[in-house]
Amino acid sequence: MKAVVIEKPGKLRVASVDDPVPGPDEILIEVKAAGVCGTDVHIFEGAFTCTYPLIPGHEFAGEVIEVGSEVAGLSPGQRVAVDPNVPCGECFFCRRNQQHFCRNLKGYGVLDLPGGFAERVNVRAANAFSIGELSYEEGALIEPLGCVLHGIELIRIQPGDEVLIFGMGPIGLLLAQVCKLNGASLIVGVDRVRENLDLAGRIGLDGGFLSRPDVEATIREAYPLGFDVVIDATGVSGVVESLPGYTRDAGKILYFGVCPRHSPIRLDPFDVYRRELKIFGTFSLLANFDRAIRIVEAGRVDLETIISHRFALDEFERALMLKMGELPARKIIIEP
Numbered sequence: 001m002k003a004v005v006i007e008k009p010g011k012l013r014v015a016s017v018d019d020p021v022p023g024p025d026e027i028l029i030e031v032k033a034a035g036v037c038g039t040d041v042h043i044f045e046g047a048f049t050c051t052y053p054l055i056p057g058h059e060f061a062g063e064v065i066e067v068g069s070e071v072a073g074l075s076p077g078q079r080v081a082v083d084p085n086v087p088c089g090e091c092f093f094c095r096r097n098q099q100h101f102c103r104n105l106k107g108y109g110v111l112d113l114p115g116g117f118a119e120r121v122n123v124r125a126a127n128a129f130s131i132g133e134l135s136y137e138e139g140a141l142i143e144p145l146g147c148v149l150h151g152i153e154l155i156r157i158q159p160g161d162e163v164l165i166f167g168m169g170p171i172g173l174l175l176a177q178v179c180k181l182n183g184a185s186l187i188v189g190v191d192r193v194r195e196n197l198d199l200a201g202r203i204g205l206d207g208g209f210l211s212r213p214d215v216e217a218t219i220r221e222a223y224p225l226g227f228d229v230v231i232d233a234t235g236v237s238g239v240v241e242s243l244p245g246y247t248r249d250a251g252k253i254l255y256f257g258v259c260p261r262h263s264p265i266r267l268d269p270f271d272v273y274r275r276e277l278k279i280f281g282t283f284s285l286l287a288n289f290d291r292a293i294r295i296v297e298a299g300r301v302d303l304e305t306i307i308s309h310r311f312a313l314d315e316f317e318r319a320l321m322l323k324m325g326e327l328p329a330r331k332i333i334i335e336p
Contacts, residue, residue, distance in 0.1 A: 002336070003118030004316045007053045009046025014314050017055070020114070020122040027074055027125050028066040029082070032136035034116035035059035035144065036323050036332040038235070038258060043110070044320060047260065051112040057334070058084035058109040060116025061131060061139025071125040080128040081139035083146070083289045084108040084115070100150075100284040116140075117316060119336045129289045137333055138296055141303040145292040146285035148174040148256075152182060153288070154280050155252045157229060159183030164219070164246050166211075167233035167257060168196040170306045170331040173203065175231055175256065177301045180204050188223070190215060193327055203302055219246060232257045241265035250276045307331045 001019050006012045022028045034057045042048035043056055061081040067074055074080070087094050087102035094102050108123055109115015131139040148171065157163070163184045165172050168191035176187050188207040189200045197208035207222075209215050226248035232240050235257030243253045244267070271277070295301050308330035311319040319332045 001119040002313055003055045003114070004057070004313065005053050006044055006056055009044065009052070012044060012317060012320075014316060017118070020120055022066055022068045022122050024068040024070040025125055026068045026122045027064050027071060027080075027128055028120060028122055029060075029062040029080065029128070030065050030120050031057075031060050031062040031116050031118060031336045033061055033140040034334045034336070035140045036319050036334060037144065038323070039110060040320065041324050042258070048110075050110065054109070054112070055114040055118050055121075056109045057116030057118070058107060059140050059143040060109070060121070061136045061142070062116075062121075064128070065120070067125070074125050074128060074130075079131050079134075079136065079139065081131050081142040081289070081293070082108060082116070082123050083127045083129065083285070084110055084143060085284060086113065086124060086127065098286070100286050117313065117334055117336070119313070129293060131293060132297060134293070134296060135304070137307060138303045140333060141306070141331065142289060142292045142296070143285065144171060145174055145178075145296070145301060145303065146288045147171075147282075148178050149288045149292055150285045151175070151231075151254055151256050151280075151282035152178045154282055155229060155254050155278075157182040157184055160185045161228040162186040162188075162223075162248075163229045163231065164188050164190070164223075164227040165231045165233055166190045166239050166243075167235075168193070168200045168205075168208070169233065169328065171256065172196075172231075172233040173200055173306045173330070174301070174303075175233055176200055176205055177203060179229070181295065181300050184229075186227075188219075188227070190219075196330070199305065199330075203305055216242065216245065227251060229254065235259050237263040237265050241267070244268075244271055244275075244277060247275075247277060250278075252278045252280065255279070255281045307333055309333070310335055312336075 087099035
């Protein structure tokens with residue numbers, strides 16, 4: 001079969017590899033759609049801890065074509081999405097129901113196990129979730145939606161909260177929708193690309209600002225009291241450093257975007273103390289795949305709208321370069 005192989009940082013190819021054979025507790029999936037994520041860029045660049053060579057792709061969905069001898073509840077022909085995290089279930093954090101911090105964590109397409117940028121892939125049956133009548137593209141985007149749900153669960157948005165989000169790419173657009181679903185009364189976005197703000201407006205954003213040198217003064221003039229919740233979805237340390245300036249007293253800050261390692265910011269602890277600011281980090285997803293599927297089935301979150309490009313497996317390098325561009329595309333889908 002064909003698969004994308006990142007042999008080492010900076011070097012990838014679409015290669016012919018051995019067909020996978022499912023183990024007793026695994027299923028074999030024919031991949032129908034896989035999303036390109038910023039993490040895939042980090043893996044390609046060598047900025048993410050993983051084992052090379054690696055078949056990447058941790059956002060994917062497909063059709064079950066074979067099941068292992070010990071698998072129950074899944075059968076050939078079913079349409080599934082895959083939770084890429086494979087915790088050990090036995091370490092300190094797994095026993096505290098914090099499996100995303102598992103000290104023996106494995107991951108499909110992201111740490112050490114073959115992922116979804118391939119024609120077929122084996123996964124544990126326990127990691128596969130039926131997507132019913134959802135499209136395969138929607139199925140592929142359940143993973144990033146699950147990550148967004150986890151972040152919003154951590155900060156516990158209250159009905160009536162006013163929210164400011166930096167970065168209206170795929171994650172920012174999902175964050176905006178989930179904040180609205182949780183009762184936020186006002187959601188405002190900031191982005192470098194007018195098209196992204198326009199799209200955000202079509203899915204329910206209440207206001208938007210282009211990221212310009214005067215953006216801070218412009219936002220302060222429009223919202224002098226700040227926001228209850230301020231979220232970074234850019235991964236730009238300069239943006240992250242500025243978040244307290246937009247946050248209302250007793251407000252919450254969420255670091256969602258992935259800043260480069262060792263990119264320090266200045267933070268005034270007296271400001272945090274005096275204003276009772278609450279700062280949250282969020283990593284991965286945590287046992288919420290089923291909830292993510294259900295809210296999409298109910299029409300409460302629009303996943304199809306955030307897709308901007310579709311490429312064949314052979315075009316993966318082109319898709320990755322587009323993702324790495326100065327003004328990157330929104331969600332890119334690979335259709336093996």
